Amino acid sequence: MTWVMTSKMQFYLHDDESLLDGLLRTGHDVNYQCREGYCGSCRVRNVSSSHPIAYPFVPLAMLEEDEILPCCCRVQGVIHIDHELISE
Structure with a gap:
């Protein structure tokens, strides 16, 4: 099981999510567009x-x-991310 921590909450990913x-x-x-x-x-x-x-690639x-x-x-295990928009 993978646990995700953000500034907003902690949650786990479902299988294959x-x-x-x-x-x-x-x-x-x-934000997202291509998903690739x-x-x-x-x-x-x-x-x-x-x-x-x-x-995978x-x-x-x-x-x-x-x-x-x-x-x-x-991702596996526990990951802590900053999900706020990153300006390009």
Whole structure:
């Protein structure tokens, strides 16, 4: 089970649920467009995580060291993110 912590709340991801879908399900305001890792509009800041963040494929969006794409990343364990809009 994956636990997600934001400034708003703590919740867990359902089986096979993306981080983006979990954020939307719990009422977080996250921009998104492609859901494929191309546009980068859903990027959030990874504050900390108990396991490495993985991607099933290399995303095309340019990311800073502490940014992740909730639409396509794979998270495990406990992750703490800053979901506030990151300006490009």
